[in-house]
Amino acid sequence: MKVLVTAASRHSSTREIAAEIAATIRAQGIECDHREPAEVKDLLGYDAVVLGSAIYVGQWLGDAKDFADRLAPQLRERKVWLFSSGLANQPSKEANNTPALAARVQQVGAEGHKHFPGKLDVLQLSLAERAAIMAARGKYGDSRDMSVVRGWAMAIASEVSSVNAS
Numbered sequence: 674m675k676v677l678v679t680a681a682s683r684h685s686s687t688r689e690i691a692a693e694i695a696a697t698i699r700a701q702g703i704e705c706d707h708r709e710p711a712e713v714k715d716l717l718g719y720d721a722v723v724l725g726s727a728i729y730v731g732q733w734l735g736d737a738k739d740f741a742d743r744l745a746p747q748l749r750e751r752k753v754w755l756f757s758s759g760l761a762n763q764p765s766k767e768a769n770n771t772p773a774l775a776a777r778v779q780q781v782g783a784e785g786h787k788h789f790p791g792k793l794d795v796l797q798l799s800l801a802e803r804a805a806i807m808a809a810r811g812k813y814g815d816s817r818d819m820s821v822v823r824g825w826a827m828a829i830a831s832e833v834s835s836v837n838a839s
């Protein structure tokens with residue numbers, strides 16, 4: 674049983690969430706790769722996939738959308754979990770629950786979708802991004818809770834192991 678964890682990230686905080694998920698799955702004795710979405714050409718050799726993206730202006734980043742579009746037929750043949758990472762409150766996390774995300778779950782036959790609060794570091798943002806955050810009255814800071822991320826990854830690891838055992 675081998676798992677792929679892949680996530681689109683602009684300023685690294687979602688990449689770090691993906692790395693934590695991969696490390697947690699590996700710690701359960703399951704083979705697991707963490708790769709960039711654009712690097713992955715096919716899913717041969719993988720039995721399950723965790724796909725994530727940072728959310729910008731209510732949408733997944735292009736690399737994650739492209740991954741799902743390119744590999745949808747292969748994803749539908751595997752166990753798939755989706756996650757997004759964005760601001761906790763501003764815009765509200767409900768605003769990220771778009772029909773587009775629900776359509777992604779359908780497209781790849783995912784087990785479900787999990788939203789994680791993200792991180793906004795003023796020093797990492799472009800001027801245009803700072804202006805957008807100011808206009809949206811977004812709050813800077815790191816809202817990630819890696820213990821929640823690890824808990825979600827443990828649940829995936831346990832499901833993957835139970836499929837393996839049956």
Ligand SMILES: Cc1cc2nc3c(=O)[nH]c(=O)nc-3n(C[C@H](O)[C@H](O)[C@H](O)COP(=O)(O)O)c2cc1C
Nearest residue numbers: 682683684685686687727729730731759760791792
């Ligand atoms: C210009 C801009 C737009 C954003 N739009 C959203 C949004 O619509 N919804 C959301 O939840 N978070 C939004 N965010 C917050 C990012 O999703 C959050 O900072 C995330 O953790 C960034 O991930 P990354 O470091 O992997 O790029 C936005 C951030 C910026 C800078």
